[in-house]
C-alpha cells in the first residue's frame with residue numbers, strides 16, 4: 001500500500017481516506033494507527049504505565065493550527081511529559097497533575113511548532129509485537145516528542161511551576177502562631 005507523510009508528526013502511514021481528529025491534525029493513516037495503539041493499551045492493564053505517555057506524545061506531535069483548544073491541548077500534554085520525563089511522575093499521580101495543569105490552561109499561548117516533531121512516531125509503536133516492545137517504543141516516542149519541543153522547555157517549566165503554585169501551601173509552625 002502506498003504511504004503518505006503525516007502532516008503532524010511527519011511519520012509514514014498507509015494512504016487512505018478516513019476520519020481524523022478535529023484539532024490534532026494528522027493523516028487518516030496516522031490517526032488510525034493511534035486508534036490501534038489505544039485499543040491495544042485498553043485491552044490489557046499491563047500497558048497502563050505507558051498509556052498516558054502515548055496520549056501525550058501523540059498530542060504534542062499533532063499541534064494542528066492555532067486555536068484555544070489546540071493551544072491548551074499542547075500546553076497540558078507538554079506539561080505532563082515534563083512531569084513524566086523530568087520529574088519521574090508515576091502513572092498513578094498523573095491525573096492529579098493533569099487536573100492542576102488544566103486549571104491554568106487559559107493562560108497558555110500558542111507555541112509555533114518546531115520543524116521536526118521527533119524521529120519516533122506512533123508508526124514505531126503500532127508495528128511492535130509484544131508488550132515489552134510496545135512499552136519501550138512508547139518511551140522512546142515520548143522522549144523524542146518532548147526533546148523536539150526543546151526551544152520551549154523553559155516556557156513549559158514556567159507554566160509547570162505556576163500550576164504547582166496553585167497547590168495548597170503548607171503552613172509552618174511560626175506562621176500559625178500569627179493567625180489570630
Ligand SMILES: [Zn+2]
Nearest residue numbers: 006008009030
Ligand atoms: Zn501523525
